[in-house]
Amino acid sequence: MKKQVEQWVSSALERLVAEAVLNSGARGPVVVERARAGHGDFATNAALVNSKAAGMKPRELAERLVEALPASELVERVEVAGPGFINFHLSAAAWRSVVPEILEKSHHYGRSDIGRGKKVQVEFVSANPTGPLHVGHGRGAAYGAAVADLLEAVGFEVHREYYVNDAGRQMDILATSVWLRYLELAGETLDFPSNGYQGDYVWDIAATLHREHGDDYRHAADEVFQGVPPNEPAGGDKEQHIDALIGRAKTLLEDNRYRYVFELALNTILDDIRDDLEKFGVVYDQWFSERTLVESGAVNRAIERLRKGGWLYEKDGALWFRSSEFGDEKDRVIERENGQTTYFASDIAYHMDKLERGFDRVIDVWGADHHGYVPRVKAALKALGDDPDKLDVLLVQFAILWRGGEKVPMSTRSGEFVTLRQLRKEVGRDAARFFYVMRKCEQHLDFDLDLAKSQSSDNPVYYIQYAHARVCSVLRQAAEKGISVDPTPGDTNLDRLAEGHELALLKTLSRYPEVVEAAALNEEPHQLTHYLRELANEFHTYYNAHPFLVEDDALRDARVKLILAVRQVVRNGLGLLGLSAPEQM
RNA sequence: CCGCCCCUAGCUCAGCUGGAUAGAGCGCAGCCCUCCGGAGGCUGAGGUCAGAGGUUCGAAUCCUCUGGGGCGGGCCA
Structure with missing residues (x-):
């Protein structure tokens, strides 16, 4: 219906241009919108924005436009109102159709x-596979899925993707956590690192390992902690402590057995996440592994492209990207002193890869706490010679759960968070999906559990x-x-x-x-x-x-x-x- | 200290990207309805759009500053 009115207006404008009343070069943005009560059904500002070009008063031009409108039995009457709005009153027959x-x-x-089959990639959730999804991820899931479905509905070719961070240090911490829990199940006594993953699911994976492989992966606790610097409560540094433990795990288990524990943890959690999202009605076209980026050489290729462009330099033994040249606050390290590439390097490669895959538009749905990350990714795309405007980052604010008029306490650190699965169980999938998208993404979300459950x-x-x-x-x-x-x-x-x-x-x-x-x-x-x-x-x-x-x-x-x-x-x-x-x- | 986001009715939020008298739900006040599902309906009160400037025919909307709140600012992810 609106499109119909827009057509009438533009044809009236064309006519006035043909009659040389209007200068075709100087036309402002014509908007047709639903009018508010008392102003008909649709209204246009066409006369207001074109009055200068026509060299006449808005109301005068409005009258001319009305005369130039094509006749239609769908229109009851058209009037000029206010400063020069044209109001359309449609007939009941028009609405009944x-x-x-x-x-x-x-x-x-x-x-x-209207999307004309343009290719859009929507990447969302992409939580580290180090534990179950919590309610924060839920909002990203519901939001990303809704945006993807909406874009598809208006004619875009949509590709839904989950980026799996399966290559970073966090995964090593997870694998080591699982192994340590396994050792405890096998009968060893040890102080679990405060920086390790504390959740019950870690015990579950460890139990699987123990059930299926008995003592095959067992080493004495004394041996495991040999040469490991003290943990924080004991006066040490928790980061150094956990890194040393990872090192011990790799040494004692050797490559293939360490790999096995790592894969077991990764796959168990990934399967769980996949199942969780599926039951939430969220399905992906692709689960994109960070590791494949490294293995395929994409990361090195991205670095080479930046190097050729002259956007890299060495300082303090590390490799830096001049992101500040492209609007970022400061330059960023992409390869550490120890030779390892950073997470950021993978992300550059990932976004380069996205655009190489031919997407006309790329949408990332991130937690709002990552907002500082946007300028550097855009900077990288600019440096690579890609168009950063093809990337649209939606920053989703946190959801605060309310129950009985009080905030539900959530501390992600101690593993005392509400999982998406628990939320689904409590309020149901439909209510969760709806409540999550009730607010625009940059708005904080107050999620009232009691309301969501109430019939x-x-x-x-x-x-x-x-x-x-x-x-x-x-x-x-x-x-x-x-x-x-x-x-x-x-x-x-x-x-x-x-x-x-x-x-x-x-x-x-x-x-x-x-x-x-x-x-x-x-x-x-x-x-x-x-x-x-x-x-x-x-x-x-x-x-x-x-x-x-x-x-x-x-x-x-x-x-x-x-x-x-x-x-x-x-x-x-x-x-x-x-x-x-x-x-x- | 710097950066990003937010501030609209008592509460939770819309406001269609600059348009006409700023809207909805809840709550509050009053009323109606017992009919195909009462898991209803109607009416009313309630606003300095955080504040101050600016841009123009016209600003809740765009720009600048101030205040308040949230989140960030690692060779972590």
Whole structure:
């Protein structure tokens, strides 16, 4: 509907240009938008932004534009208002046409091809595989998945990816933690490092190792801790302590056995994460391993490209990247004194690889605590000669859980965090997916667990899903009463839709494609959650005001078609957010 | 100290990228409805858009400064 109005406006503008009233070179941005109450259905600022180019007052130009508009029976009247807005009042027939459109397009209603098949990669979650996902990752998961689905809905070719940090020191700490727990299970007594991974899942992996391999990996605790500097509580440095332990693990287990423990830990956790996300309705096209970047030589290739560009230098025995030349605060190390490349080096290679794969656009969904990282990655892309504007980083703020009016304490360090799995179990997948995307990403999220669980109209998830179930319920009721319902999308009888509630619903239904488009292009799923709540509200209001299964065949047919359209749109919207549309609740 | 983000009704938040009289839910006050699912509906009160300047026909929206809050600032990931 909006597109239709936009066409009328632009054709009127063309006409004035042809008549030399307007200078074609100096046209400002013309916007057509949904008008607010009292200003018709759509409004455009076309006359305001072009008045200078036309050399006449805005209202005067507006009158000329109105005269130049093509005639249509969908328009009731057009008026000039305020400083020079043009307001369109559409006929009821125009709005009614949305019902057959929805019923015909069915689950395609709201989809479009404005993305023109451009390739977009969305990388999200990408949590280190050193433990189960927690509720912080959950928001990134729900947000990234929704953005990806929305972009796909408007015609982009979307590639969903999880970057697996399987090459860093954290993984060594994990493997060593598992081994130490295994030693304890095997009967050794030792002081577990304060910097090691404390969670129960580490015990679980250790138990698997012990169950399947008995004492094969056992070494005496004294031997393990031989020459290891003291831990922090004992007056030492915890980092040096854990690094020394990693060294001992590698020495004592030797390559292949260490590798085995490492892989066991990695794969167990990765499988768990994959399973967790799948049950959350989040599925990836690719799990991209950091290690393959190193092995394929991509990291070295990235470094070489930077070196050729003259963006590298050596200082204090390390290799530095001149990121400050490209807007970063300071230069960054990409290869350490000990010859190891940094995490940042991998990330440069990874983003280089993304663009080499031909994506027109790359979206990273990161936790907001990584925001300082954005300038250096963009700097690297610039230095490599790539276009940094192809990369869009969405920084997702933390979610704070509330239960019983109090913050749920979460300290990631001690392993005392709420896992995504626990959250799912407590509030269910649908509520979790919805609540996570209710706010735009840069907004802190207050996640009210009690509200998410409550089965009341205060809970937006239930309110919306109930609208869907209620339509289904009406249809069941009709079937019980032996009332036949015509499911064909024709427009017969629709002229019986004349109530104010019905007109309001029609207008809201017609807005859905615009909402999906805006939510997708702005990467803001919350626009869709707000819309769905509004639609549900209008439906419930309508339900309370008017009976649908009336005696009058034609009227009943029209109303049933309308609520079928509502059901379809609710279902489509929930689907894009990864929620189910239950037939009864 | 520096950088990024946030500040809109009592609370939680929208505000369609510069438009007309700033909106919704909860809460509060009052009222209606017992009908296809009461897991309702209607009305009302409630605002210096954190503050001050600036940009222009026009600012919650863009720019600068100030205040408050969050998060960062490793040869960690």
